[in-house]
Structures are given as C-alpha cells and as structure tokens.
Amino acid sequence: MKILFLGDVMGRAGRTAVAERLPALRRDWGLDFVVVNGENATSGMGLSGAHAKALLEAGADCITLGDHAFDQRDMLQFIEREKRILRPLNFAKDAPGRGAAVFTATGGRKILVAQVLGQIFMKRPFADPFSDIDALLRAHPRGGMVAASLVDMHCEATSEKMAMGHFCDGRASVVVGTHTHVPTADAQILPKGTGFQSDAGMCGDYNSVIGMEKAEPMRRFVTGMPKGRFTPALEEATVSGLYVETDDRTGETTRIEMVRQGGRLAQAGP
Numbered sequence: 528m529k530i531l532f533l534g535d536v537m538g539r540a541g542r543t544a545v546a547e548r549l550p551a552l553r554r555d556w557g558l559d560f561v562v563v564n565g566e567n568a569t570s571g572m573g574l575s576g577a578h579a580k581a582l583l584e585a586g587a588d589c590i591t592l593g594d595h596a597f598d599q600r601d602m603l604q605f606i607e608r609e610k611r612i613l614r615p616l617n618f619a620k621d622a623p624g625r626g627a628a629v630f631t632a633t634g635g636r637k638i639l640v641a642q643v644l645g646q647i648f649m650k651r652p653f654a655d656p657f658s659d660i661d662a663l664l665r666a667h668p669r670g671g672m673v674a675a676s677l678v679d680m681h682c683e684a685t686s687e688k689m690a691m692g693h694f695c696d697g698r699a700s701v702v703v704g705t706h707t708h709v710p711t712a713d714a715q716i717l718p719k720g721t722g723f724q725s726d727a728g729m730c731g732d733y734n735s736v737i738g739m740e741k742a743e744p745m746r747r748f749v750t751g752m753p754k755g756r757f758t759p760a761l762e763e764a765t766v767s768g769l770y771v772e773t774d775d776r777t778g779e780t781t782r783i784e785m786v787r788q789g790g791r792l793a794q795a796g797p
C-alpha cells in the first residue's frame with residue numbers, strides 16, 4: 528500500500544499548499560491512502576468543520592488532530608458527524624469523537640489509523656499513550672484484519688517519539704511524529720519493519736517560528752514581553768511529511784521517503 532502522511536497543516540498557507548498539491552501527488556505517486564494532520568489548519572489553532580471539509584476534498588482520507596483538537600468549538604460536534612477525523616486516543620475521557628479507526632484504502636484494503644499524545648513537556652498531563660497503543664495494536668495485528676496500520680505520535684520530545692517507534696516496531700506499519708512542526712532527518716525502517724520518522728514537519732511557511740509570523744514569538748523570546756497575538760505566516764508553504772510503501776500481507780514498511788514539496792525547504796519526495 529502506498530501511504531502519504533502530511534504533518535500539521537498550518538493556517539491558510541498550509542491549507543492552500545495542500546489543496547494545490549495533494550490532488551497531483553495522489554495521482555502522480557499512485558497513493559492508496561492519505562492521512563493529514565489538521566490540528567493547526569484554522570488560524571494555527573485547531574480545525575473548523577469548513578476547513579476539515581476542504582482538506583478532505585483536497586484528498587485526505589483521514590485527518591488527525593492533536594493537543595489543539597478542540598480549539599475551534601464547532602469541532603466538538605463536527606467530529607461526531609465526520610468519522611474521517613480522529614482526535615488523540617488519550618485526549619480526555621469525555622472527549623467527543625474517536626482516537627482510532629479502521630479505514631478502507633484502494634482495493635478494499637483495511638488500514639488502522641490512531642493518534643496519541645505524549646506526556647513530556649505537554650501543556651496538560653495526558654494519560655499514558657503506551658498502554659492505549661498496546662491494547663489497540665493487540666486488537667489489530669498488522670497483516671491480519673488490517674493490511675497496514677499507522678500511529679501518529681503527537682508530542683514534543685523526540686525521545687518519547689523514538690520510544691513509541693520502537694514500542695510499535697513489528698506491530699504497526701508506520702509510526703510518525705507530529706506537533707513540533709520541524710521535520711527530522713531520521714526516516715527509517717526499524718529492525719522489525721515499522722516505518723518511522725520522529726517528526727513529519729508542518730505543511731506551512733518555514734519563514735516563521737514554527738509556522739507563526741516570526742515578529743511576535745521573537746519579541747517574546749528576546750524581551751520576555753508579549754505585545755500582540757500569534758498569527759500564521761502566509762508565504763508559500765512547504766508540504767512536509769512521509770511517504771511509505773507497505774507489504775499488504777505482512778504489514779511491514781518496505782520503502783520510506785521523506786516528503787518536502789514547494790516553499791522554502793530543500794525538496795524531497797519518492
């Protein structure tokens with residue numbers, strides 16, 4: 528199965544780049560399933576129903592969220608209606624929506640997608656992501672009822688992301704990190720066949736501080752005094768993420784390539 532994962536879509540620049548590029552990538556790369564992290568698509572803060580629809584229309588088969596899942600209040604209801612959107616499994620006991628689901632890719636093949644939040648340096652103490660993922664992967668063995676499985680590990684620390692990658696090695700097809708908005712150059716196939724990258728990077732304008740107009744974050748770093756609000760940077764975005772090919776019989780990743788298309792970053796792709 529040919530799977531594309533795109534990291535956090537950041538504001539209008541990110542939405543525009545995904546809308547302009549994803550249909551061609553789907554066609555040119557013969558993609559079977561596309562997962563897009565949408566947690567910052569609406570002004571950098573969450574995802575509105577309208578912007579979720581736009582990402583789905585652009586070619587996302589599944590949208591994952593993150594710690595910003597419900598920053599846009601309409602997502603509280605929208606996620607109950609639109610089953611292609613996932614919030615983190617361990618977001619909160621009473622959170623609406625789901626944190627994992629089995630989807631159908633091309634040719635009727637099944638793919639499990641899940642998202643969890645890490646615990647290190649996050650703004651709230653979230654429940655243990657490892658036990659949640661352990662139970663989920665035991666219930667959905669790779670290469671069994673599901674041809675492939677993908678875990679979006681949404682957290683700050685690369686150490687926690689790498690630990691999750693190894694925890695899932697041999698059990699999930701892909702573990703990919705999100706949330707830091709900067710791609711890491713460590714895409715690899717782990718020893719037991721799990722494709723892994725610590726962070727997919729964002730789909731956003733990289734002439735910025737993690738996707739935000741740089742003046743205000745720089746002022747806060749330099750002077751310690753806020754003056755204005757954070758707003759997403761609006762120059763051309765780089766569509767960033769991960770391309771993998773998996774074996775339908777075993778669920779192993781057989782090929783992995785980093786993706787960076789358009790915008791300022793050095794370009795990459797399969």
Ligand SMILES: [Fe+2]
Nearest residue numbers: 535566567706
């Ligand atoms: Fe994010």
Ligand SMILES: [Fe+2]
Nearest residue numbers: 593594595706
């Ligand atoms: Fe996040």
